[in-house]
Amino acid sequence: MTSTPGTANPPAATATAPDPRRWWALAAVATGQLMVGIDMTIMNIALPSLQRSLHLSDPDRAWVITVYALGYGGLLLLGGRLSDLAGRRRALLAGLAGFALASALGGAAAGLPALLAARALQGAFGALLTPSVLATLAATFATPAERGRAFGIYGVVMGSSSGLGVVLGGVLTDYLDWRWCMFVNVPIAVAAGAGVLYAVRPVPRAPGVRVDVTGAVLATAGLMALVLGFARAEPDGWGAGTTVASLAAGIVLLAMFAFTETRVAVPLLPPRVVLDRRRGGSYLAVLGLSAGMFAALFFLTFYLQNVLHYSPVRAGLAFLPLTAGLMAGVRAVSPLLMRARVRSLLVPGLAVVAAGLALLGTVRTDSGYWTHVLPVFLLIGLGTGWVLVTANSTATLGAGADTAAAGAAVMTSQQIGASLGTALLSTVAGTAAAAHLRAHPGKVPEAAVHGFGVASLGAAACLGAMAVVVFLITGPHGAQRE
Structure with a gap:
């Protein structure tokens, strides 16, 4: 990888007075991104109710989650280029309006085809919105102190959205109906859109922007195939024809x-973005972090409801310490963003998440929430906040015209990592649980928890190894923030 040192205060930024509405702009775009993040998990707890309401089979039920991941993960890179083409403000408004409309259609769906179409549209408009959010933050907050605070707030929003999605999904499903897990996005999108109209300034479209059609087709098809392969690996098996064909095609x-x-002259994802040592290490860190984090959230959702017998609402509330850990991680790392080496920020964050996964690997059926589960949430939240803030700030720092593409690559790494981690570690957990059940017939909860433990310890080891790789990639040359 080549090195491209970042600049804490680009000349253009220092010559321009700060926008007096910049913090309102942050609130608006963070709200929009919170909505997109929540929808990655809000339907998980609602699935049993939804399945009964629409009379779905188990394979059909799984597509409600998969199709959102396909639309979002597959179109993020194209969304970054479309953001450059249309302009950040227009892309933000189009993304919010489209997401709200898709959510309303999904909430009113009378059957599976309409619901899946709505979920796919949610993912597509989310993929347009996210790169514009990151590009807006990078352009609005250029001074080191304010940049650290802004990306810190964004990191809390993005990192806590999965846990908040579980909480909100449980509350809405228990007290209203699963359809409100879709309808709730409409007022959120309206509020965020009003904030964008008020606070985000229109900017001229970047000159010479064109869509790399060939690259867009290949990237979109490849990412969708990869996400589909990972998503189908857990229910169908790694040796299934659909899994193998999708992964190979991807x-x-x-x-x-x-x-x-x-x-090509104007690539969808310029190679210089990925080959930068700091950005490349950040993308790899987010990939590994997401694989471990989303698998842990999946395991803990099952553990709380099926082993500890928590209600959906209580299980959702049990996730709140994850947000507390995130806020602590963000608060600790934000002042260091413009002063410390990238690897000295990414590596400790990965190590903390690995410690949380290792602790999760020791949980048993008789383990208590306060002594075992709570510390897992705190550690994973702390490390996640630490890594996400660093990665998002690093990816967009000094990226210039590549800002939207660089930011989209962070979220693409997160989406692929989440799909990979959930599929791979669920398979490991299932295999270990089956072996335990054969040795101890009738011990179903114990077998499931044993499987989660084996997968979590394996994930902790892999994340530790990835921390070493990130350390080597991001330094010593070009790793210092200047």
Whole structure:
């Protein structure tokens, strides 16, 4: 990887007075991103109720989650380029309006086809919105102190959205109806859109922006195939034809995409973005973090409801310490963003998440929430906040015209990591649980928890190894913030 040192105070930024509405702009775009993040998990707890309401089979039920991940993860890179093409403000408004409309259609869906179409549209408009959010933050907050605070707040929002989605999904499903897990996005999008109209200034479209059609087709198809393969691996098995074909197609298409990007004048994802040592290490850190974090959240959702017998609302509230840990991590790392080496920020964050996964690996059926589960949430939240703030700030620092694409690559890494972690570690957990059940017939809860423990310890080891790789990639040359 080559090195491109970042600049804490770009000349253009220091010559321009700060926008007096910049904190309102942060509130608006963070609210929009919170909505997108919540929808990654809000339907999880609602699935049993939804399945009964629409008379779905188990495979059909799984597609409600998968199709959102396909639309969002597959279109993020294209969304970054469309943000440049249309302009950040227009892309924000289009993303919010489209997400609200898709949510209303999903809430009113009378059957599976309409619901899946709505979920796919949610993912697509979310993929347009997210790169514009990051580009807006990078352009609005250029001074080191304010940049650290702004990305710290954004990191709390993005990192806590999954846990808040579980809480909100449980409350809405218990006290209203699963459809409100979709309808709730409409007022959130309206509030965020009003904030964007008030606080985000229109900016001229970047000159010379064109859509790399070949790259867009290859990247979108490749990412969708990869996400689909990971999503189907857990229910269908890694050896199933759909899983193998999807993963193979994804790898081939993304390899073709990488080759194409070195041959076109205006690439969808310029190679210089990924080959920068700081950004490359950040993307890898987010990939590993997301794999471990989302698998842990999946395991803990099952553990709280099926082993400790928590209600959906109580299980959702049990996730709140995750947000407390996130806020602590963000508060600790934000002042260091412009002063410390990238690797000295990313590596400790990954190590803390690995420690949380290792602790999760020791949980048993008779473990208590306060002595075992709560510390897991705090550690994973602390490390997640630490890594996400660092990665998002690093990816967009000094990126110039590549800001939207660089920010989209962070979220693409997160989405692929989440899909990979959930699929791979669920398979490991299922295999270990089956072996335990054969050795101890009738011990179903014990077998499930044993499987989660094996998978969590394996994830902790992998994340520790990834921390070493990130350390090597991001330093010593070019790793210092200047």
